[in-house]
Amino acid sequence: MKATLKAEAAAAMIPDGASLMIGGFMGVSSPERLIDAIVARGTRDLTVIANDTAMPGRGIGKLISAGAVSRVIASHIGLNPETRAGMIAGEIDCELVPQGTLIERIRAGGVGLGGVLTPTGLGTEVEDGKQKIEVQGRTYLLETPLRADFSLLGARQADYVGNLCYLLTAHNFNPMMALAGATVIAEPEAIVPVGVIPPISVKTLGILVDHLLRALLGKGC
């Protein structure tokens, strides 16, 4: 059983300079309260690994606007002009990774693989500096694992063991990031008693989740 904590307490665990994997796709299923708390705290020099940087005012976009982020590893930043401006100004170091490669690198980091071979990116800018390996007569790029100090997840439902469920397109990067963060903090919309989530419905195992944000009850916290 896990004690739940407030967003401020969770944000206080994250030091300047930390690397964060943050779930969500264009802000869908990102941990919004946790992000707000990091912004409020004024944490700096963060590395963010995520599919995208959402847009100003939403999800990871709020971290970008706050100037909290010095490095981004993402597949797409096109809908956030502030990320682009930060990149051009040299304030944000951006590594752009094909989406399928990004999720496999995160998975590899999470499941103890030293890397994966993918055909994606061959013959493009993406192959620069990467090892090429031939297998069964085809050439692949060796893509290396990603891990982070923290994984910050947004989920629909949790139980007090830490098991998580997501709805529909709100899974996205969350389940794999749960495997690849040294410390995993989950922000569920609701928490239910242990045993209420059927074993076949769990999408992120409670044993992977270190901290659970207290759910909002009505307007209070």
Place this chain on the structure above:
Amino acid sequence: MKATLKAEAAAAMIPDGASLMIGGFMGVSSPERLIDAIVARGTRDLTVIANDTAMPGRGIGKLISAGAVSRVIASHIGLNPETRAGMIAGEIDCELVPQGTLIERIRAGGVGLGGVLTPTGLGTEVEDGKQKIEVQGRTYLLETPLRADFSLLGARQADYVGNLCYLLTAHNFNPMMALAGATVIAEPEAIVPVGVIPPISVKTLGILVDHLLRALLGKGC
């Protein structure tokens, strides 16, 4: 929507010499009716890729007993003395693969990766003949993808789109094998109308399933 077919019709698609991935773990969640139909048909010289060969009289064990299998790629054959006898007699060629490596090789074949790097097997017999690759200062074995002509799956429930659900420990190798067979045949215990399985409960996507065995209704077929 997929028409359903009888086990005999499905078995008739599988020629002598075919390679089969067969789901199940010690027979749990193997497609028993399909296996029975292959045995009845007398198909020969099959390659079976599976976690294990179960035991005589159960799951893949029935194919071994029938002399239908000339090659096995598995992590464990210890509970089937007939597989061992066939191996010693030179009738069955056995490749033994660590379980975590086996499932990753199947996944790689299914998701279009050219291979994965794993630390498992380093310094053991498993590394013989394999490429070693260093990443971030650690050494890994390059393990190559596996695919098969057919994947034969056992599932709890299907809908007529072909979406599949499994119960508890009956998932095992089935979901990854669904990705790695050129033709995928699923044997559900029950079939429900389209729309009955919630989108978040689908564990194998219907678009991966080519053929669906008719479910047993009462005693009839």
Place this chain on the structure above:
Amino acid sequence: MDAKELIARRVAREIQPGMLVNLGIGLPSLVAGFVPATSGVFFQAENGVIGLGARPPEGMEDPHLTDAGGSFVTAVPGAASIDSAMSFGLIRGGHLDVTVLGGLQVDEAGHLANWKVPGKMVPGMGGAMDLVTGAGRVIVAMQHVAKGEPKIVPQCTLPLTALRRVDLVITDLAVIAPTPSGLVLQERAPGVDLDQIRAATAAHLVIPEEVPEMTRPGGRHSPGNCFGKG
């Protein structure tokens, strides 16, 4: 019929019943409107759903169900939700039958450039590189010319999306099939003649003796029956 609708309708005819299809943002997303709901086609949104449906009625939007562009969508009966590893596993693993993408340039080798204009547009490739590398068929749906500049060129000057030769290019002027022997002009838009196409194309086109119009009598598709099976 405007140019975008023309293109979308023509792309829709490439989609066969039962296929799994991924439509890019923008013009390609219009294609769904011309594929009959009864065809058993499943649309993928790479952010995590197989069985994407139309926009929901007002007031019935759900923040947990959006497409890759972040727009609210619905799910059809038989839909399934998946995480990003499975979503791109499907794409890279060859389980996606067709992807329809926009393009900045296509060249004589059939290479596509559609993710970057150095110094101008650097949004990141998102899923484009995986889609072009892994999909069963890659269809590029785009305007033939952008701001007076031909987009079908001898060799892409913009960064490539993949080494893979795309399968079909459908524009407001023509249908062009990249092949090992070059770009073959297969169809022309209604009322468009060969000179117009040549003038709007920087690349060399292989032009067969007969180049029919896109929407032709007796074809698989006729006006007023846009929901007929491909």
Place this chain on the structure above:
Amino acid sequence: MDAKELIARRVAREIQPGMLVNLGIGLPSLVAGFVPATSGVFFQAENGVIGLGARPPEGMEDPHLTDAGGSFVTAVPGAASIDSAMSFGLIRGGHLDVTVLGGLQVDEAGHLANWKVPGKMVPGMGGAMDLVTGAGRVIVAMQHVAKGEPKIVPQCTLPLTALRRVDLVITDLAVIAPTPSGLVLQERAPGVDLDQIRAATAAHLVIPEEVPEMTRPGGRHSPGNCFGKG
């Protein structure tokens, strides 16, 4: 107390509240009986469940819920079922805190051999190689001697399971910690003296001045309180 129970009880004391633990078939599986249900320990069965419970009452077995040996089990509240890719992802990815495995040989380098006796026993390694490679801690639970032959040897003569040095060896005679400077004798079984252990061990043992008995007064574990927290 028989030898197996002695070993199982001693292993159980290595398991801390909240851990994720995988128990091998046979002797290691007995450990679960000595870990308190209230400790929040989750047991993994690598065939696909986190939160393995006890054997079900007769008549309540379910063919869809078995352990890796194929025996019927139950699932505790908060359990989750997973496929084999996730199961071994947990193991190889370092998410499993402890694995308890049987052994055929352990040597002075701390190497374990437990999956093959060439020409005699060739069942396949199953999950053993991943477990020894990836688990947070590897505990070998075995008889000290098999059919008169020492199992703790200078160098394994049987094929290795992994290059990784195991963390602890618990037998019916002793608790031994493989370290960079050799096999350190940490505890002896009740009533067993050092000469007995030396005689039953082919490997060189590093023997500290004091080697307490496994079950000692004031220790973390006492008879009659086998369900006390580790």
